[in-house]
Amino acid sequence: xxxxxxxxxxxxxxxxxxxxxxxxxxxxxxxxxxxxxxxxxxxxxxxxxxxxxxxxxxxxxxxxxxxxxxxxxxxxxxxxxxxxxxxxxxxxxxxxxxxxxxxxxxxxxxxxxxxxxxxxxxxxxxxxxxxxxxxxxxxxxxxxxxxxxxxxxxxxxxxxxxxxxxxxxxxxxxxxxxxxxxxxxxxxxxxxxxxxxxx
Ligand code: GDP
Ligand code: FE
Ligand code: FE
Numbered sequence: 001x002x003x004x005x006x007x008x009x010x011x012x013x014x015x016x017x018x019x020x021x022x023x024x025x026x027x028x029x030x031x032x033x034x035x036x037x038x039x040x041x042x043x044x045x046x047x048x049x050x051x052x053x054x055x056x057x058x059x060x061x062x063x064x065x066x067x068x069x070x071x072x073x074x075x076x077x078x079x080x081x082x083x084x085x086x087x088x089x090x091x092x093x094x095x096x097x098x099x100x101x102x103x104x105x106x107x108x109x110x111x112x113x114x115x116x117x118x119x120x121x122x123x124x125x126x127x128x129x130x131x132x133x134x135x136x137x138x139x140x141x142x143x144x145x146x147x148x149x150x151x152x153x154x155x156x157x158x159x160x161x162x163x164x165x166x167x168x169x170x171x172x173x174x175x176x177x178x179x180x181x182x183x184x185x186x187x188x189x190x191x192x193x194x195x196x197x198x199x
Pocket of ligand 3: 033037062139
């Protein structure tokens with residue numbers, strides 16, 4: 001995907017400049033993951049009729065805040081007047097839910113469709129847009145991922161995006177429960193809607 005050039009003016013940077021900015025923010029390992037997510041998101045956008053450019057930007061930026069320290073998120077929750085309940089969570093939830101606001105400000109990204117996909121990329125929600133689903137699934141199935149069910153997840157994503165959202169959600173939830181990790185309410189919303197058929 002090195003030939004992809006941005007034409008929609010969603011950002012004041014080229015894709016090459018954006019990649020350099022992301023590279024400076026994260027470890028080598030996470031950078032490789034991020035490039036993998038971009039690639040998977042572009043492929044899913046091609047398959048399911050999504051916007052390639054938004055898929056690329058969402059993929060490149062989704063974990064931009066993943067390695068920021070807690071105090072940055074706690075300050076951002078105040079600065080951006082986000083729900084104070086967020087303070088009781090941790091980086092796993094903050095890097096998306098709070099990260100989207102940090103990215104909006106730091107990177108001059110105003111496209112709310114991309115920002116929303118980044119915001120809920122860890123948890124999903126009950127009403128996911130096409131880009132929300134593309135990013136959520138791409139994050140799970142990118143080629144660098146290596147866990148027991150990933151091949152099945154990739155095959156399901158090839159058949160149905162909604163089925164892939166359901167598969168990922170059920171597996172993530174089972175994993176969190178097995179480890180006695182607190183479930184963020186939006187994750188339950190995603191489960192109720194995509195796995196249990198609640199409207
Ligand atoms: P990553 O940033 O590429 O590692 O992937 P994600 O953003 O999807 O997930 C980050 C971490 O948050 C993973 O370890 C998930 O298992 C975890 N996670 C997902 N949903 C929840 C949730 O509802 N609650 C908590 N506490 N963690 C979650
Ligand atoms: Fe993430
Ligand atoms: Fe990720």
